[in-house]
Each structure stands twice: as structure tokens, then as C-alpha cells.
Amino acid sequence: MNIAPRYLGRGSWLSRRDPRLLLVSLALFVFTVIQVWDLRILAGLVIIAALYYRSAGIPFRAVRIQWAYVLFFVSFVVIVNTLLTGGELRGLAEDELHIYFRLPLIGTPISAESVTYAIVQYLRFLSMAAVGLPIAYAIAPGDIGPAFARLGVPYKFAYGMELTFRFVPSLAGDLQTTIDAQRVRGYEWEKRGRTPIGKLTRTIPMVTPVTINAIVGAEDTIDAMDLRGFGTQPRTWLRQLAFDRTDRVVLAGFVLLLAVVTVLSFTGRTELWIPDLLVELAG
Amino acid sequence: MPPAPLVEVDGLTFRYRRASEPAVREVSLRLDPGDVVLVAGPSGCGKSTLLRAINGLVPHAYSGELTGEVRIDGRRTTELRLRQISEVVGTMLQDPAKQIVGSTVEAELAFGPENMGMPPGDIAERIREVVTDAGIGHLIGRETAHLSGGERQLLAMAGALMLRPRCYVVDEPLANLDPATADRLLAQLRELADAGHAVVIVEHRIEEALALRPDRVLSMEDGRVVYDGPVDGFLRVADPLAVKLPFDVVLERARRDAVRAAAPSAAPRDAGPARLTFDDVHVSLGERHVLRGVDAVLGAREMVAVLGPNGSGKTTLFRTAMGLVHPDRGRASIDGRDVATTPTAELARSIGYVFQSPSQMLFARTVRQELLFGPRNLGLPLDDPDRLAMDALRRVGLADEEAILDRPPLTLSFGQQKRLALAIALALQPRTLILDEPSAGQDHRTAEAFMAAVAAIPGLESVYFITHDVDLALTHADRILVLRDGRIVADGPPATVVEDAERWHASNLHRTSLIAANLAWPAARGHRFLDAPTLAAAMIAGAHVHGAGEGGSSVTS
Numbered sequence: 001m002n003i004a005p006r007y008l009g010r011g012s013w014l015s016r017r018d019p020r021l022l023l024v025s026l027a028l029f030v031f032t033v034i035q036v037w038d039l040r041i042l043a044g045l046v047i048i049a050a051l052y053y054r055s056a057g058i059p060f061r062a063v064r065i066q067w068a069y070v071l072f073f074v075s076f077v078v079i080v081n082t083l084l085t086g087g088e089l090r091g092l093a094e095d096e097l098h099i100y101f102r103l104p105l106i107g108t109p110i111s112a113e114s115v116t117y118a119i120v121q122y123l124r125f126l127s128m129a130a131v132g133l134p135i136a137y138a139i140a141p142g143d144i145g146p147a148f149a150r151l152g153v154p155y156k157f158a159y160g161m162e163l164t165f166r167f168v169p170s171l172a173g174d175l176q177t178t179i180d181a182q183r184v185r186g187y188e189w190e191k192r193g194r195t196p197i198g199k200l201t202r203t204i205p206m207v208t209p210v211t212i213n214a215i216v217g218a219e220d221t222i223d224a225m226d227l228r229g230f231g232t233q234p235r236t237w238l239r240q241l242a243f244d245r246t247d248r249v250v251l252a253g254f255v256l257l258l259a260v261v262t263v264l265s266f267t268g269r270t271e272l273w274i275p276d277l278l279v280e281l282a283g
Numbered sequence: 284m285p286p287a288p289l290v291e292v293d294g295l296t297f298r299y300r301r302a303s304e305p306a307v308r309e310v311s312l313r314l315d316p317g318d319v320v321l322v323a324g325p326s327g328c329g330k331s332t333l334l335r336a337i338n339g340l341v342p343h344a345y346s347g348e349l350t351g352e353v354r355i356d357g358r359r360t361t362e363l364r365l366r367q368i369s370e371v372v373g374t375m376l377q378d379p380a381k382q383i384v385g386s387t388v389e390a391e392l393a394f395g396p397e398n399m400g401m402p403p404g405d406i407a408e409r410i411r412e413v414v415t416d417a418g419i420g421h422l423i424g425r426e427t428a429h430l431s432g433g434e435r436q437l438l439a440m441a442g443a444l445m446l447r448p449r450c451y452v453v454d455e456p457l458a459n460l461d462p463a464t465a466d467r468l469l470a471q472l473r474e475l476a477d478a479g480h481a482v483v484i485v486e487h488r489i490e491e492a493l494a495l496r497p498d499r500v501l502s503m504e505d506g507r508v509v510y511d512g513p514v515d516g517f518l519r520v521a522d523p524l525a526v527k528l529p530f531d532v533v534l535e536r537a538r539r540d541a542v543r544a545a546a547p548s549a550a551p552r553d554a555g556p557a558r559l560t561f562d563d564v565h566v567s568l569g570e571r572h573v574l575r576g577v578d579a580v581l582g583a584r585e586m587v588a589v590l591g592p593n594g595s596g597k598t599t600l601f602r603t604a605m606g607l608v609h610p611d612r613g614r615a616s617i618d619g620r621d622v623a624t625t626p627t628a629e630l631a632r633s634i635g636y637v638f639q640s641p642s643q644m645l646f647a648r649t650v651r652q653e654l655l656f657g658p659r660n661l662g663l664p665l666d667d668p669d670r671l672a673m674d675a676l677r678r679v680g681l682a683d684e685e686a687i688l689d690r691p692p693l694t695l696s697f698g699q700q701k702r703l704a705l706a707i708a709l710a711l712q713p714r715t716l717i718l719d720e721p722s723a724g725q726d727h728r729t730a731e732a733f734m735a736a737v738a739a740i741p742g743l744e745s746v747y748f749i750t751h752d753v754d755l756a757l758t759h760a761d762r763i764l765v766l767r768d769g770r771i772v773a774d775g776p777p778a779t780v781v782e783d784a785e786r787w788h789a790s791n792l793h794r795t796s797l798i799a800a801n802l803a804w805p806a807a808r809g810h811r812f813l814d815a816p817t818l819a820a821a822m823i824a825g826a827h828v829h830g831a832g833e834g835g836s837s838v839t840s
Contacts, residue, residue: 007426141386141426166386170428174643180607181644184636185707186628186660205656208646212693216642220381226344227374228395228446229366238393238406 006169009138012057018247019139019147025052028254029131033124035265037272039116042123048257049127056134063137067129074125082118098274098282112278120272141165146239155235163221171214178209287357289450289481290314290337290372294351297332297341306332308506309351314450314481319472321492322485323517323526324503325726326697330485331377333503334452336360337483339368355450366399373448377455379432379439388422388430391438395446409445417441417471432593433464440471450481457488458723461592461751463791469495487726488752489526490795523816527727527754530796530815537819554582554761558715558745559604559634563613566599566769573599575769576613583618583714586738586811587747588756591766592791597749598639600766601717605636628661635708639720641700642693650676650695650703651688657711675706678740698729702736709740716740718748722755731814734759754797757781757812765790777812778802 009015014022029049036042060067098112139147145162149155182189182205193202225231243251264270292312298305307329314320322330335341336353343365353360355371376382385391389410396406414420419437422430430438436456443451453472457465465488473495476482486492493514500517502510510517518532528536559581566574573596581587589597602608604615606627615622617633638644647653654672658665665671669688676682679702684690692703701721708716716737722730734755737746750756756763757777765773765780767790773780781787781798801812804822813821 141428142390162386163384166384166428170380177638178643180602180605181636181638183607183627184605184631185644185657186631186711187656188626188628188660205646209643213640213642217381220376220378221384223340223344224374224376224382225384225394226340226365227338227369228442229369229398230394232364232366232398233400235397236400236403236406237397238389238403238410240403 006062006137007139007141008058008062009056009134010140012055012138014052014056014134015138015140017250018241018243019143020151020241021243021247021251022135022139023147023151024251025254026128026132026135028258030128032254032258032261033127035261036124036270037117037120038270039120039123039273039275041261041264041270042120042127045257046123046127049130053130053134056138058133058137063133066133070126070129074122074129077125078118078121082114082121098279100282112274112282113272115278116272116274136165143239143241146237146241149237150241156231159230159235167221171210174213175206175210178206181209182206287354288313288315289318289356290483291354291357292333292336292351293354295333295336295353296350297336297347299332299345299347302347304506305348306506307336307503310503310506310508311351312483312501312511314483316449316479316481317476318499319476319482319484319495319497321489321495321497321500321514322483322503323487323489323500323521324509325525325728326724328503329506330503331454332506334374334454334483334485337450337452338372338374339363339365343368369395369448370399370446371448372450372452373443373446375436375439375443375451375453375456377458379435382439383427383435383442385427388419388425388427388438391427391442392445395442399446413441413444417444418467433460436460436464436468437471440468448480451475451483453482453484455485455487457486457491461791462491462753462793463788464593465491466494466793487526489521489727490529493529522728524731525726525728528815530800530819533815534800534819534822537816537823553584555584555744556582558583558618559747560616560619561600561604561613562615564600564603564610564615565612566596566603566608566610568599568608573769574603574610577766577769577771579764579771579774581745581747583744585745585747585762586760587745587762587764588760589747589749589764589766590751590753590756590790590792595766595790596769597766598719601636601719601747601749604717605630605634631657631711631713632661633713634715634717635711635713636717637701637704637708637719637721639723641697641704644704644707645692645700648691649689650692653692653703654707654710657707661711663711671710675710676703678709679703679706680736681706698725698733701725701733705733705737709743712742714743715745715747716743718746720750721748722750722752730755753792754795754812754814757798757801758814759811761811765792 033042033045036045092113094109097109097114099109100111102109142162144165145158148158148161179189187205189202189206193199261270290312291314292310295310296305296308310329310333312320322333324330332341335345339360341347342349342361355363355368360368383391385394392410392413393406396409414423417437417440419441422434422438427435427438451472456468460468469492472482472484482495484492484495484497497514499513500510501508502517502521510520518528521528523533523536557580561577561579564574564577565572577600589600591597599608603610604617604622606622606625609623617625617630622630645653647656651669651672654675655665655668658671672688673682676687681687681699681702684699692700695703718737721733721737725733730752738759748760760777762775763773763777763780764771765786772790773783773786778801781794781802784794787794797812797815797818800818804818
């Protein structure tokens with residue numbers, strides 16, 4: 001089954017930008033945001049990320065499942081990293097913490113500092129997702145490969161990225177066909193498997209045929225590429241990319257942001273900041 | 284000294300690395316500019332391996348034991364790089380969906396020249412030329428995933444044209460095309476040959492491929508060439524049961540062989556009560572409105588074939604019937620039960636659905652496990668599981684295969700996998716079967732045998748099938764539905780539907796020689812058409828024919 005990549009941001013302000021800008025912006029933003037522990041600065045970065053995401057014009061209804069996955073993943077990481085493990089909280093000794101209570105059994109202190117740390121982690125990941133998702137949905141099909149290649153990535157890797165965007169949605173379509181084929185055999189996988197292992201094994205009737213077909217299909221695709229000379233010498237790209245004035249301004253903005261935050265970081269002004277409200281709650 | 288042939292295959296024998304037997308043995312072939320060679324033969328006879336040897340995939344991408352030589356412009360392919368071969372030999376693989384790597388039409392066309400390091404300006408110029416030559420201007424700007432099957436095939440052809448090769452090898456291009464798109468593709472290949480390019484085409488649909496006016500036919504069996512010569516000679520020796528030949532050839536052969544008719548006797552049958560009902564069904568997939576108000580009642584004792592152009596909504600129609608796709612508007616029902624409120628698992632007890640590709644469902648380690656999967660899901664009594672499994676296999680003619688129950692399903696041949704998929708559906712004891720493209724990927728003999736096996740299944744009341752093969756539809760169905768743009772545009776017995784030539788052609792269908800012969804044979808009118816050997820024999824004997832050919836009478840229980 002051939003399914004098109006979802007170019008949900010088609011026609012939006014961000015989709016009209018040079019695709020390299022979206023890739024570089026993400027890299028710059030990630031380096032910026034990971035330096036920040038101060039919630040006040042982070043709030044500013046979150047607003048920038050939100051505005052950036054909004055400019056991609058991606059309808060929320062079409063990506064709510066993706067956002068649900070992001071939230072689940074981020075929640076898992078944040079809870080494990082900051083609360084359960086208790087971790088080193090930016091060099092704070094335990095007697096400096098404003099503790100609310102201790103988790104039963106493991107005794108990890110839940111404090112104003114650890115909650116702040118969790119909020120920081122949460123906002124960091126969500127803002128990164130907001131800047132990253134437009135790469136999947138606001139770059140025109142066919143532009144991913146040239147964008148990576150023009151950023152100096154080896155052409156085989158660049159075309160590999162292009163093929164990933166081209167075939168992953170089709171793979172999802174094949175999976176749906178196989179789910180349908182098993183449904184007409186009376187297999188309702190959603191109703192099966194109560195334990196984690198059961199939930200895993202219930203997918204075997206779907207995953208096995210899709211995997212085998214994908215391997216067989218990939219062989220045809222590799223043949224087709226070999227037969228048109230792929231991989232034998234450096235290639236050219238029909239798609240020509242050029243930064244316009246707006247692209248340069250946006251890029252300069254992200255570079256400036258990184259520079260400012262880096263200076264603030266080196267001068268110790270991005271450290272963990274605990275809101276008074278959270279401290280007061282500790283009594 | 285005469286110039287070297289464009290392509291020369293000289294005593295080629297090739298065994299794939301993990302195979303025990305060679306795929307091709309002692310094959311020789313010479314191609315000069317302007318030559319058109321049709322390669323025919325049953326599935327697995329070595330046709331595709333021959334193409335791979337010509338385009339260099341053997342031995343560059345597929346390793347194995349090779350003796351003999353393949354020379355391109357006098358140079359051995361073993362000494363050339365694939366890139367050098369691809370500058371001379373252009374290839375169209377069987378499945379364009381796997382061949383097309385570009386996300387957009389322009390990206391796909393540019394792929395080959397980009398790999399050759401051509402400057403972007405020259406690529407753009409060449410795209411303009413090829414788009415004009417191939418007549419695909421209307422596709423420019425579109426995403427490849429949104430193209431129909433026919434459009435993809437035309438794009439794959441244009442992609443091959445971009446490198447301006449002098450020889451084209453084409454592997455079963457008609458397999459998934461409606462007849463009109465197939466005609467267009469063949470015309471394009473003929474133009475290339477007339478312009479001095481060589482063409483090698485592998486095709487099961489021989490009658491349609493003859494429109495390409497091949498200079499000669501290479502017929503293969505078990506890896507060996509059994510015939511190499513002009514088309515006329517091939518038509519004289521080819522087995523009409525193995526390949527689909529033009530009807531006048533079949534008739535001529537029947538006369539020569541003094542075949543006499545075993546008078547077919549099946550009379551037109553009562554369609555029975557409604558099994559599957561569509562009531563103003565509208566279905567959208569994404570933004571595409573696929574079904575636009577379908578009204579139809581399919582009887583419990585009918586053989587119904589659904590025809591129509593690529594993308595007309597044929598598969599969606601039956602997926603809706605099984606509750607796999609939900610209508611935006613209207614209602615589908617099975618035996619009076621609304622599909623929307625009945626679980627698919629329950630519907631599967633009434634109607635078995637066999638998907639186009641068996642590999643989309645096979646997952647178990649053994650045939651036994653595969654066959655018992657459905658009955659277990661539905662909680663059917665399994666007092667004697669092996670007996671249930673063997674019963675299902677017996678009904679599709681697989682029971683005599685050695686140790687069949689313990690074999691891994693994927694070690695069966697494609698034709699056997701198709702039959703296993705059928706047995707899997709039958710294990711749920713449905714009264715009706717839906718078959719999606721039962722002949723796809725099968726040669727003529729295997730496809731006919733498959734349909735005959737379906738028709739002979741005891742206890743099966745009705746069969747509804749989707750196909751692009753108009754002869755298969757008209758000779759195996761009591762009733763034809765023609766879909767176009769999501770609407771039923773024709774519905775009736777074969778003769779009635781075919782007689783409206785304008786509507787028939789507007790649905791990208793064409794009249795084969797078998798259709799014309801059936802229309803001219805009054806005894807066949809008003810009911811199912813006769814297959815070519817039966818009609819030829821009946822014509823010679825002047826038999827009084829009432830209805831269907833062999834296998835047609837056992838569908839009703």
C-alpha cells in the first residue's frame with residue numbers, strides 16, 4: 001500500500017522556508033534549551049517554541065496521537081529521572097532541600113527543588129518537540145534528502161532519510177492491511193493480552209507478515225535504485241535550495257538566542273531557580 | 284566485421300546462491316536495435332532471472348553460480364559496473380510501487396540522472412522532454428503516493444526513459460493495470476521499438492502483449508527455452524491451457540486437433556436471497572471520496588465479478604462489506620444484519636475474505652497453526668484439529684502435498700500460498716467468498732485452475748471477486764458489476780454488460796477476442812461466457828450450449 005507522507009503544514013509560513021532552516025533551527029534550539037535551568041528563561045524559550053510550532057500550521061487534530069506519545073514519553077522520562085531516582089539536584093545537598101514528603105519504600109525526597117527540576121525537564125522536552133515536529137510535517141516531500149545533502153551530510157545518508165520519509169507511511173498502511181486480514185480471521189488484537197508479555201505477543205500475527213513483506217519489498221527497491229546507478233558516484237540534486245531574507249533573519253534569531261543563553265550560562269544566570277510559591281508549600 | 288549485437292545472452296546458466304537448481308539453463312538470446320522479444324512461460328520458469336541477467340542484477344546484485352555470458356555492446360556484464368549497464372539497459376520492475384523512490388513525480392524522474400551526476404539544469408530539460416514524450420504532463424507536481432496504479436506504471440516507464448537507454452527490459456507490466464492503461468503502455472513501448480530501441484517484455488497476458496507486435500517469442504519452461512521464433516510459430520505450438528491466446532488461434536488449434544465439445548450443461552441459476560446489500564454507500568479514505576452512492580444487492584447463490592479502472596473503488600466496496608472501512612453515509616448489510624453494528628469476526632462466519640496477497644496474512648510456523656488460527660479465534664469446536672485442517676486443504680487441492688500440515692507456509696509456492704489463503708478462509712466455514720484479484724501474480728493455467736478449484740468447493744454458495752482480467756470475469760461470473768469513479772455504471776449478465784460498448788470502453792475495459800467470439804455465438808448470450816477451449820470445441824461441434832463451461836455448475840449447493 002502506498003501512502004503519502006503527511007505534509008500537514010503545506011502552505012504555512014514555516015513550510016515556505018528553506019528546509020535546511022528547520023533542521024538547523026532544531027539543532028540550535030536544542031543546544032540553547034539544554035543550558036537553561038531557570039524557569040523564567042525557560043518560559044521565554046517555550047513561548048518562542050510555541051510560536052515557531054504555530055507558524056507550521058499543523059492542525060492539532062491530525063497530530064494529537066503524536067502529541068499523546070510525546071507526553072507519555074516525556075512524563076515517563078521526567079518521573080523516572082527526577083522524582084523516583086531522586087538524583088543529584090544540581091549539586092544541592094539534602095539539607096538544603098525544601099522537602100514535602102518522602103516516597104514510600106524508596107525514601108526519595110519530593111521537594112520544591114525536585115518538583116522544579118521536573119517542571120524544567122518537562123518544558124525542555126516539550127519545547128524541543130514543538131520545534132522538532134515541523135520537520136516531519138512542514139517539509140515538502142522530496143525536500144528532506146536535498147536539505148540534508150546541502151548541509152554536508154553524505155548523500156547516501158541523505159537519501160536514506162528521504163526514503164525513510166517516503167516509505168514509513170506506506171509501512172503503516174501495510175500494517176493496517178495486515179490488521180484487516182487478521183480481523184477477517186476473527187482476530188481482534190486490541191482485546192488480547194493482559195500482561196506486558198501478552199500485549200507484546202498479541203502483535204505477532206501483524207508484525208510478522210509486515211516485517212517479512214517489508215524485507216522482500218526493500219529488495220525490489222534496492223534493485224530499482226541499483227538499476228538507476230545509485231551509490232556508484234557522488235550525485236547531483238535537481239532540487240536547488242537557497243536561503244531567502246526571511247530564512248536568514250530566522251536563522252540569525254536562533255543563533256542570537258543560542259549566543260545569549262550561552263553567555264548567561266557561562267555567567268551562572270541559567271541555574272535552577274525555585275519559585276517562592278513552591279518553597280512556601282514546604283512550610 | 285558486423286557490429287556487435289546490442290545485447291547478447293550466450294548459453295547462460297545461473298543458479299542462485301542458496302538454490303539447489305539453476306533458475307535458467309543454457310539460455311541464448313540476441314537483441315539488435317528495434318527488436319521486440321516477448322518472453323512467455325509459467326510462473327517460476329526463469330523469465331525474471333533472464334531479465335536480471337540482461338540488466339546486470341545477475342551477478343552484480345544476486346550472487347550465484349553463473350556459466351555462459353551476457354554481453355552489452357560486445358562487453359561482458361561481469362566486467363561492467365551496474366551504472367554502465369544502466370546507461371544502456373533500462374528496467375521496469377513488476378511492482379512500480381516498490382520501484383518508485385521519489386516522493387514527487389519530478390524527484391522520481393530526476394533520480395537516475397542525479398545518480399549519473401548530471402547538472403540540475405540538464406535534468407530539468409530532460410524532464411521536460413520525457414514528460415512530453417511519455418504524455419504524463421498531467422502528473423507533474425503530484426506526489427507519487429497519490430498516483431493510481433496505472434499512473435505509477437507510466438511514471439516508472441518515464442523514469443526508465445530519463446536515462447535514454449537503448450534497450451528496455453519490462454517485467455510483467457500489465458499485471459496490475461486495467462486494459463486501457465495497459466494498451467497505452469504497450470503503445471509507448473512500440474513507439475520506442477519503432478525508434479530503434481530494443482524491448483524485452485515478460486508477460487502472462489499474451490493476447491494483450493501481442494498488441495506490441497513482438498518480432499519473436501521466447502517461451503521458457505523449467506529454466507530452459509522451449510521455443511524461440513516468430514509469433515506465428517509460437518501461436519501454433521503454445522498450449523492454450525497454459526497461456527491465454529487470441530480466440531481465433533484457439534479455434535484454429537481446436538479444428539486442427541479435431542477437438543469435440545463435451546457439451547456444457549449448466550443452466551442459468553437463481554441468484555437466491557440477498558446476501559450482501561449496499562444501500563447508498565458513500566466512503567471516504569482520507570480526503571478522497573472513494574465510493575459515491577453504491578446501491579447493489581448480491582445474491583446468496585451468485586458468482587459476481589467486479590471490474591473497473593484502477594482506483595475505481597472495487598476493493599473499498601468489499602472492505603466496507605466486511606466492516607473494515609466505515610461508510611460516511613448509507614448502509615451495508617450481510618444477510619440483513621447491518622455491518623456497522625456487527626463485529627468483523629462475526630461477519631467472517633458468513634463471508635470469507637481472501638486478500639490479494641497471501642503474504643499479508645501468513646505468520647504461523649506451520650500450515651496447521653495457520654489454518655487453526657481463525658477457528659480458534661472464533662471459538663469453533665476443535666475436537667479433531669488435524670481433520671478440520673485437512674478438510675480445508677482438501678477443498679483447495681492441497682491435501683496431497685507431502686507433510687503439508689507441518690510445512691512453514693512461506694516455503695509454499697506463490698500459487699500454493701494463494702490456495703492456502705483460500706483454505707484459511709474456508710476453515711471458518713463461510714457460505715460466501717470474496718476474492719480480491721484472484722489471478723494477480725499467477726500465470727494463466729494457475730489462475731484458471733484456482734478459479735476452477737473455487738467453483739468446485741462443496742458447500743460454497745456464492746463467490747464475489749475483483750479482477751482486472753476481463754476474460755476471467757466474463758467466463759467465471761453470472762453477473763458483472765462495473766465500477767467507475769466510485770459508482771456502479773453497469774450491472775448485469777456478461778453479454779448484457781459487454782454489449783454496451785460505449786460504457787465498457789469508458790470504464791477502461793476493452794473487448795478481447797474471446798468476448799467478441801462469445802457475443803457472436805448465440806448460445807452463450809444471456810448467461811456466463813464460455814472459456815476459449817470450451818467455446819472453440821462447442822463451435823466446431825455445433826453443440827447446443829446452454830451456459831457455463833467446466834466448473835461452473837458446482838458453485839451452487
